[in-house]
Amino acid sequence: MLHIRPLLGAVAGSMTSPLRPDDYRATINPLWSRRRLSGRVEAVDPETSDTSTVVVRPGVGWRGGLAGQHVSVGVSIEGVWHRRTFSLSSPPHRPDGLIAITVKARPDGLVSRHIVHALRPGQTVRLGPPTGRFVLPDELPARLLFVTAGSGITPVMSMLRHLAESRQMPDVMLAHSARNASEAIFGEELRGMAAQLPALRLYEHHTRSAGGRPVARLTMGALSAICNDIPERMTWVCGPPGLVDVAESYWRDSGISDRLLTERFQPAVRPGGGQGGRVRFVRSGRETTASAGTPLLAAGEEAGVIMPSGCRMGVCHSCLVPLAGGQVRDLRTGDEHDTPGDLIKTCVSVPVGDVDIDL
Amino acid sequence: MATPTHLSARDIEELGEELDRLRAEILASRGEDDARYIRRVIAAQRGLEGGGRAMMFASLLPPAWLAGTAMLAVAKILENMEIGHNVLHGQWDWMRDPDIHSTTWEWDSASPAAQWKYSHNYVHHTYTNVVGRDRDLGYSMLRVTPEQPWHPVHMAQPLYNLALAVVFEWGIALYDVEIERVWRREKDLDQALNQFGSALKKVWRQGMKDYVVFPLLAGPAFLPVLLGNLTANVTRNIWAHTIIFCGHFPDGTTTFTEEEIEGESRGEWYLRQLLGSANISGPAALHLLSGNLSHQIEHHLFPDLPSNRYGQIAPRVRALCERFGLPYTTGSLPRQTANVWRRILRLALPGPTRPATGETSPEPVIPARAA
Numbered sequence: 079m080l081h082i083r084p085l086l087g088a089v090a091g092s093m094t095s096p097l098r099p100d101d102y103r104a105t106i107n108p109l110w111s112r113r114r115l116s117g118r119v120e121a122v123d124p125e126t127s128d129t130s131t132v133v134v135r136p137g138v139g140w141r142g143g144l145a146g147q148h149v150s151v152g153v154s155i156e157g158v159w160h161r162r163t164f165s166l167s168s169p170p171h172r173p174d175g176l177i178a179i180t181v182k183a184r185p186d187g188l189v190s191r192h193i194v195h196a197l198r199p200g201q202t203v204r205l206g207p208p209t210g211r212f213v214l215p216d217e218l219p220a221r222l223l224f225v226t227a228g229s230g231i232t233p234v235m236s237m238l239r240h241l242a243e244s245r246q247m248p249d250v251m252l253a254h255s256a257r258n259a260s261e262a263i264f265g266e267e268l269r270g271m272a273a274q275l276p277a278l279r280l281y282e283h284h285t286r287s288a289g290g291r292p293v294a295r296l297t298m299g300a301l302s303a304i305c306n307d308i309p310e311r312m313t314w315v316c317g318p319p320g321l322v323d324v325a326e327s328y329w330r331d332s333g334i335s336d337r338l339l340t341e342r343f344q345p346a347v348r349p350g351g352g353q354g355g356r357v358r359f360v361r362s363g364r365e366t367t368a369s370a371g372t373p374l375l376a377a378g379e380e381a382g383v384i385m386p387s388g389c390r391m392g393v394c395h396s397c398l399v400p401l402a403g404g405q406v407r408d409l410r411t412g413d414e415h416d417t418p419g420d421l422i423k424t425c426v427s428v429p430v431g432d433v434d435i436d437l
Numbered sequence: 438m439a440t441p442t443h444l445s446a447r448d449i450e451e452l453g454e455e456l457d458r459l460r461a462e463i464l465a466s467r468g469e470d471d472a473r474y475i476r477r478v479i480a481a482q483r484g485l486e487g488g489g490r491a492m493m494f495a496s497l498l499p500p501a502w503l504a505g506t507a508m509l510a511v512a513k514i515l516e517n518m519e520i521g522h523n524v525l526h527g528q529w530d531w532m533r534d535p536d537i538h539s540t541t542w543e544w545d546s547a548s549p550a551a552q553w554k555y556s557h558n559y560v561h562h563t564y565t566n567v568v569g570r571d572r573d574l575g576y577s578m579l580r581v582t583p584e585q586p587w588h589p590v591h592m593a594q595p596l597y598n599l600a601l602a603v604v605f606e607w608g609i610a611l612y613d614v615e616i617e618r619v620w621r622r623e624k625d626l627d628q629a630l631n632q633f634g635s636a637l638k639k640v641w642r643q644g645m646k647d648y649v650v651f652p653l654l655a656g657p658a659f660l661p662v663l664l665g666n667l668t669a670n671v672t673r674n675i676w677a678h679t680i681i682f683c684g685h686f687p688d689g690t691t692t693f694t695e696e697e698i699e700g701e702s703r704g705e706w707y708l709r710q711l712l713g714s715a716n717i718s719g720p721a722a723l724h725l726l727s728g729n730l731s732h733q734i735e736h737h738l739f740p741d742l743p744s745n746r747y748g749q750i751a752p753r754v755r756a757l758c759e760r761f762g763l764p765y766t767t768g769s770l771p772r773q774t775a776n777v778w779r780r781i782l783r784l785a786l787p788g789p790t791r792p793a794t795g796e797t798s799p800e801p802v803i804p805a806r807a808a
Contacts, residue, residue, distance in 0.1 A: 092650050095642045096543040101536070105483045114536060157472030159533040388559035395527030395539050395741060396559050411464060421530070421540060 108202045109137035115205045120176060122197050125263050129182040129229065130194045131167060136177055136205060142170050143208025145240035146233040146314070150206030151179060155192050159204065161417070162189045165233035165316075165341075166208065167264075169240040180263060182229040212314065212341040214240070218248055219312040223305060225325060227255040227296060227317030231263050233341060234316060238271065238278070247277040251305050255283040255296040255317070281305075296321065298328045309334050316341040355432040359383045360402050362437060368429050374406065375424035383437060385424060392426035399424055404433030443762060444708075452761055453704025459753060460739050463746050464531075472532050474745045478519055478725075479537070486512035489669075490651060496661040509669040511726070514676050516545050517606075518728025523744045525554055530741075547610035547640045552632050556613045562740050566685060566713030567693045573685065574692065576601070576608070577617050580784040581686045581777075584694075587787040594785045595778075605674035610636040676726070680717070683773040684733040686780060687715045689766035710737040711758070716751070716767035723770065724748055734765065 090099040104111035109118055117134035124130050143149070143166065152161040168178035183194035197203075214237055224234045231254055241247050252272075256262035262282060272280035281304050283296040294300075302308055309332060315325040322342040329338040354369040357377050362384075368377035375397055378385040388396025392410050398421040405416040406427040414430060415422055424435070444452075489508030496502035521544030523529070529537045543550050556572065564570035568584050575581040579598055580591045601608045614632045618624040647666035655662040691712040698709065717723065717731040724731045724747075732747035735754055742750075758765040768776070783789075 089650060092642065092645050093654075095646050096545055096639070102483055102487070104536075105480050154469075154472065154532075156468040157470075157532055388555075388563065395530060396554065398527075398530075398540055411461075420533070421538075 109135070111137060112139045115139040115207070117177070117203050117205050119197055119199050119201045119203060121199055122194075125180060126261050128194065129180060129263050131178050131180045132193060132197060132203075133168075133176050133178045134203060134205070135175065140177075140205065141207065144213040145170055145237040146213040147208040147210040147236075148212075148233065149177075149179070149208050151193075152204030153189060153192055153197065154202075155188065155196075160189045160192075161204070161206075163206075165210075165212075165236065167232045167235045167239075169236055169243055180229065180232045180235070182263070210341070212316065212339055213237075215312070218246070221249040221307065221311045222251070223308065223311040223313040224250070224252045224254075225296070225301065225313065225315045225317070225321070226252070227321045229263055230315075230317030230321070230341075231268075232316075234314060235264050235267075237314070238268075242271060242275060242278075247275050249277055251279045251281070251311065253281045253283065253296065253301055253304065255285060255321070257286045258284045258288075261286075298324060308332075309337070312337050312339075314339045314341075318342075353431075355404070355429045357381075357429055358432070358434045359437045360434050370407075370428055370430070371409075372428060373409065373425050374422070374427050374429065374433070374435060377429075378424065378435070378437070385437070387425060390425045392423050395423065397424045398422065400436040402434035402436040405430040406433055448761060449704040449708055450702065451704075452757065453702065453707050455757055456707050456738055456754075457703070459750060460742065463739070463742050463750060467531055467743060467746075471743050471745060475520075475524075475529050475532075475537060475743070478515065482512050482515040482520060485509075485515070493651075493662050493665045494655050494658060496655070496658050496665060502661050502665055506665040506668050509665065510672040513545060513669055513673040514726050515728075517673060517677055518680070518730065519725055519744060520544075520728075521546060521550075522728050522730070525550055526558060527741045528743045545643065547606045547636060547643065548613045549610075549632075549635045549639055552613040552636070553609070556615070558740070562737070564698070565710055565737060566691065567695060567698055567709075569695055570698075572612070572615070576612050579781060581780060582692045583784065583789055584692050585784075587784075591785050595782050598781055602675045602678040603671055605678040606670075607640065610640065679770070679774055680727045680730050682777045683717050683770065684715060684730055685713060687766065687768065687773045687776045688780070689764055690715050707738055708763075710734075711754075711763060711765075713737065714766070715773065716765070717770050717773055718767050719770055734767075 087099075093099075094102055098113070100111055100113045104114060104116075108114070108116040115137055117136045117140070119132060120135050121133040122130050123133065146165070148163050148165045150161050150163050152159050154160075164179040164181055166177055167180040168176065181190050181193045183191045210233075212233055218241075224237075226234050234252070238250070238252070241250065252268070254262065254268065256265070259265055259282065262268070265282075268280055272278050283300070285293060285295055287293050305311070313325075313329070315322055315338065319342050322340045325338065326335075326340060329335050354367065354372065356365060357368050357374060358365045359378060359381070364378075364381045364383050366377050366381035368374065375385050375387055375390065379387075386397050386399065390397075392408075401415055401418055401420045401422050403418055405414055406422055407414050407430050408423065409426045409428055415427075485508050489505045489510075489512055491505075492501050492508060493505030496505055521542065524537060524542045525539050525544065527539040530539050535541055539554070546553070561571055561573040566574060568574060568582070575585060578601075579594050580587060611633075614629050614636060615624055616629060619626050619629045647670060648663055651666060652659040652663040691709075693709055693713070698705075701709070711734060714733040714737040716734050717727065719731060729744035729747045730736060732751055735742075735747040735751055736744070738754065739747075739750075755765045757763075
């Protein structure tokens with residue numbers, strides 16, 4: 079039997095060579111690309127003074143995900159694509175097919191500030207597939223506990239919306255910490271849900287007094303006081319590293335680590351000073367050290383690694399290799415790169431601390 | 438040719454610093470407008486290509502054939518010059534867009550991107566106009582400067598340069614395989630054969646597209662579509678050949694010896710790029726269709742700056758040339774083309790010998806650095 083689809087594919091491929099048919103589809107509408115998953119911003123809704131929910135129509139390659147998962151989101155800022163990971167706050171498989179991420183603008187966060195303050199409906203974002211194990215199990219436990227702080231509520235919101243939609247809300251306790259009631263992301267919606275659904279119990283903890291002075295954070299002592307059956311509950315904790323660390327040791331000390339799932343925000347990378355470092359070439363397995371003034375190309379060649387190279391002055395781009403980990407500085411521009419997968423010019427880049435090179 | 442022996446080592450260093458500052462300024466100001474520019478050029482190119490090919494399907498009507506062929510020729514020119522050449526230079530790598538990136542791009546030219554990047558970005562742009570090192574100096578077959586030794590085969594060069602213009606993309610693909618370096622035992626035969634194989638694969642795919650698939654899809658218009666595609670390809674070849682030959686071979690450009698570039702400083706490197714290149718003056722459309730290689734001087738000084746910025750910095754580069762008393766070679770397309778052809782005709786014959794200076798070697802164009 080003649081297979082018509084592969085034949086059509088081959089003809090289309092040869093019509094667009096050396097490009098792919100997908101390149102033409104994406105040129106007309108980025109959402110039509112199956113290879114480069116994109117989405118169109120439908121709305122940017124403010125949640126609090128520094129947090130917005132971005133509603134996105136995903137392109138044809140989107141396959142949905144599980145409540146609580148996160149996605150890589152790419153935005154173009156001043157012509158440069160930046161990628162960051164954000165939790166989905168929408169439930170999976172919304173009837174309108176839209177997805178949402180909820181982003182808090184960090185004071186020094188280039189990407190988060192852009193998303194909250196500059197992103198506009200109609201703009202295109204790039205998406206990755208949903209990933210992560212901070213999700214509900216296939217078989218729902220009878221009793222659940224969610225402990226969140228700040229924007230740690232986002233993946234949990236996705237789960238709560240999912241549970242509320244499916245009309246099978248089990249016994250759920252949510253302890254959420256925020257500065258105050260108005261700074262609580264999804265505060266109103268959560269209070270509404272708790273009022274409507276008897277199975278959902280909401281405890282709000284505030285870390286600022288009415289006068290704005292800092293008061294105690296949410297502690298394990300306070301938590302066990304309001305929730306006396308912690309060991310019987312399957313628990314999800316999401317928030318800043320402080321909260322997650324405390325929770326992990328509490329559950330570990332209680333011998334119930336298997337009943338805890340956590341998700342922490344990525345710690346902000348701090349420049350590690352200019353003393354060079356260890357350079358590891360992960361594919362070839364070679365290792366060397368380089369000073370803050372030694373380009374990676376020179377260090378690699380010295381160590382016997384076969385390095386692609388060209389002009390050795392940063393103009394011909396022959397030496398580009400992907401960064402696998404760590405941080406490098408471009409000697410000519412002073413720019414620092416720390417995103418794994420970034421292509422770096424080894425001839426003019428020096429290590430800032432220990433680095434891994436994908437070579 | 439005014440040789441800039443009047444420049445001191447300090448002058449050259451200062452020139453280099455000025456150009457470094459100019460480069461840094463443009464790097465820092467790259468942004469959304471530049472990104473929008475390249476995305477628009479790419480979208481326009483794809484639209485023109487699709488539109489041209491669709492138009493040609495109606496080419497039993499002669500005006501449709503003409504319009505379709507013209508659109509396709511312009512699309513192919515844009516694809517090679519303003520998009521392919523410049524993307525493969527890494528001019529747009531800063532956008533971090535994996536779809537517009539020197540490491541992922543493949544172009545509608547017979548030479549596979551990886552091979553071309555080596556011979557062009559590295560060999561040509563690093564050793565620009567160094568006799569014996571820059572293979573683009575006459576493409577190993579033409580005598581374009583009196584410094585190249587004459588050989589009787591050069592008597593035929595006006596003819597084979599004409600032929601090269603017609604089949605330019607194939608010529609470049611073959612040239613990138615560097616057969617003559619295998620002959621001189623500087624290059625491994627297996628490597629050359631591998632490269633030849635991947636070039637052949639591309640030639641095959643392109644041939645299928647332009648001379649089999651689209652003509653067949655056109656049904657009764659098979660022949661007009663085939664001829665239209667052939668016309669577009671040849672037009673693109675002749676155009677690319679013309680633009681590129683005007684970049685380094687007109688009068689006013691200088692060649693260098695390997696000894697002259699030994700221990701070259703950054704300022705001296707800039708100076709060599711400046712003296713070895715020539716611009717083409719003309720309207721905005723010429724700059725776009727030449728892939729901004731009409732700003733060859735600016736391109737050679739800063740090969741990885743976005744092409745849409747060359748026109749912007751050209752007056753400042755020219756002003757620097759005036760300040761340092763350096764030539765800034767430029768002329769209209771007809772003038773420069775006639776000039777290059779005159780040179781190819783003249784150098785088909787032996788000579789001219791250098792002005793009689795006895796046994797001494799030619800004076801270095803670039804003064805040695807202060808010790």
